[in-house]
Amino acid sequence: MTKEGKLKLFSTYTIYGMTAEKFSNGRSNIEVVKVMLDSGIKIIQYREKYKSLKEKYKECLEIRKLTEDYEALLIVNDHADLCQMVGADGVHLGQEDLPADEVRKLLGDKFIIGVTTHTKDQVLKAKEDGADYVGLGPVFASFTKDNPHPPIGLEMVKWAAENSPLPFVAIGGIKEHNLKEVLASGARCICAVTEIVGADDIRKKIESLFKILKSFERS
Numbered sequence: 001m002t003k004e005g006k007l008k009l010f011s012t013y014t015i016y017g018m019t020a021e022k023f024s025n026g027r028s029n030i031e032v033v034k035v036m037l038d039s040g041i042k043i044i045q046y047r048e049k050y051k052s053l054k055e056k057y058k059e060c061l062e063i064r065k066l067t068e069d070y071e072a073l074l075i076v077n078d079h080a081d082l083c084q085m086v087g088a089d090g091v092h093l094g095q096e097d098l099p100a101d102e103v104r105k106l107l108g109d110k111f112i113i114g115v116t117t118h119t120k121d122q123v124l125k126a127k128e129d130g131a132d133y134v135g136l137g138p139v140f141a142s143f144t145k146d147n148p149h150p151p152i153g154l155e156m157v158k159w160a161a162e163n164s165p166l167p168f169v170a171i172g173g174i175k176e177h178n179l180k181e182v183l184a185s186g187a188r189c190i191c192a193v194t195e196i197v198g199a200d201d202i203r204k205k206i207e208s209l210f211k212i213l214k215s216f217e218r219s
């Protein structure tokens with residue numbers, strides 16, 4: 001797939017999957033990713049805060065193979081070196097991670113770079129820095145991340161839908177019960193971490209979320 005083709009995914013009504021083993025109720029990242037892919041998720045971010053770099057490397061290699069089998073994208077959180085070493089599609093960088101413009105110089109144009117944003121200025125700067133998409137959040141209160149930013153709310157989602165020069169992934173506190181509000185505010189690509197990885201039946205949960213996304217796609 002060309003990079004342009006990959007990036008189109010971020011502007012569609014879709015789910016951006018993210019690993020979170022700590023909240024996966026005893027299931028491994030690999031197990032969860034297999035179900036995500038088999039349920040139709042086409043973008044997986046490998047986010048793992050509690051393992052050594054070597055363990056992350058091994059898991060990423062395994063997830064790279066799985067994502068290739070399903071023609072899905074692999075984005076590695078935080079680590080540009082890991083992204084390059086495992087042949088991932090891209091890296092996701094936060095405001096406290098390495099600067100996107102410098103990582104772009106390192107990785108070149110071929111890789112996707114995503115940047116976390118919480119404010120309008122950060123969204124605009126991400127574009128200037130050469131990012132390809134932004135993560136926008138937390139839309140609602142989220143307990144998944146240590147020291148989260150205060151919720152940015154649906155007004156910010158509306159602003160991004162009308163003004164963001166880059167496709168955005170709405171993230172933070174998104175659940176089945178509030179997904180319609182997020183989509184009605186203009187989001188298309190959404191990331192619901194604990195709602196998916198912590199679900200009793202991950203497959204069923206993804207199916208329910210896709211049903212809501214599809215209903216917006218048709219409207």
Ligand SMILES: Cc1ncc(COP(=O)(O)OP(=O)(O)O)c(N)n1
Pocket residue numbers: 016045047077078092093094095096097114115116117134135136145169171191
């Ligand atoms: C899609 C997406 N959006 C936001 C984040 C958060 O990144 P960051 O602020 O660097 O925090 P950590 O995830 O590294 O704890 C993300 N990972 N993905």
Ligand SMILES: Cc1nc(C(=O)O)sc1CCOP(=O)(O)O
Pocket residue numbers: 116117135136137138139141142143144145149171172173174191192193194195
């Ligand atoms: C990794 C991450 N980044 C966020 C941000 O706002 O930048 S919120 C978040 C975690 C989202 O988890 P949940 O769907 O369980 O609330």
Ligand SMILES: [Mg+2]
Pocket residue numbers: 077078092093094097
């Ligand atoms: Mg980070």
